[in-house]
Amino acid sequence: MSHDRRSGCSIGRVIRYVVDENDLDAEQRRHLRECPVCREELKRLDRGLCRLGRTVAEHTPEPARRPALPVEGRALPPRQAPLQKLVWGTGLGFALVMLIAVWAVFRSSLFPVSYQDVAQEMAEEEVLLAEVLALEENPLPDAYREISPEETAGVDEELFDFIVPVEGWSTDQESKTKEA
């Protein structure tokens, strides 16, 4: 739909009429009645909304049972007023906060720590410290200490001298040979 603003057509006016026809003055209502464009738009919108209402009704089943009132003479369950709920909720929340605060403040006095526990904890810490110091001295595990170079360096000195002769030694040998 193309509304011509000069002739007073307005989709807003059509919608206002659909929502509440009393919102428009007599002049505006007359325009809606006489203007073919506005009339067509109004008809289309009105039809769409009616169809929606009808379709919803068609897709709504009939209730299987009629609501029944509580049996006469029997006391109804008491209804909790919203204010009462709010009071209860606030009270419970406040109590919970107070409980947490009390626990935080008096925790040490409520659950005292014995000297025995402290002594035991210190002894455990000492053992642990000793272990740490031993590791600092020699971080290798016991199995690796057995194969350390100092203890197993059984190098054959004679073979080593044969491969890399010592200078002084060879001179002595030569002089001995000469003397002979």
Next chain:
Amino acid sequence: MAVMQGRGADLRDQAAAVRRAVAGDRDAFEELINTYHRRIFAMVYSRITSRMDAEDITQEIFVRAFQGVKSLRDPELFKPWLYRIALNAVNDFLRKKRLRSIFTLFTREQDHDEVPDPTGSGSDYLEHKEFWARLKEFFSRLSPSEREAFRLRFLDGLCIREIAGVMEKNESTVKTHLYRAVEKFRRESDLSGLLKEEKA
């Protein structure tokens, strides 16, 4: 004219029934149940799309109304007052359902409430399911106030004054919500294919 006169007489009867119910007449309240229970059921069903839950909630609404009817000062306001109770009951139900869904998030429990009840043949059921899914999708594009005003006006058939009473807002606010919602409905083309044509 005759229809108007009949409707006027109905309204007078209803007003009289409300007055008697406020005075403690149980039979008068039974009359009001007869008048409103289908409408309230339809209102609840269109919001939760589960027949069994809608029946339970409707029952709860009328019990609550029965408990509180004596405190109703203006019998003229019975209808918006009843719809207000209904809306609160639906919102309570949906809130509890959301809370339950948090706990069942990891249990792969299927949400049966979302599936509308089958009516008629298989194709009818699919059409039924698709219609409610599309309508839900359309409503998700409206703000909560626009959605509620639109539903009360065009699905439940309440007038502006009654909607203002139900939503506890003034009439001009309700009209603004309706105006925006209708504007969105006008631009909505997805729904049109699913809406029933007018019978000749």
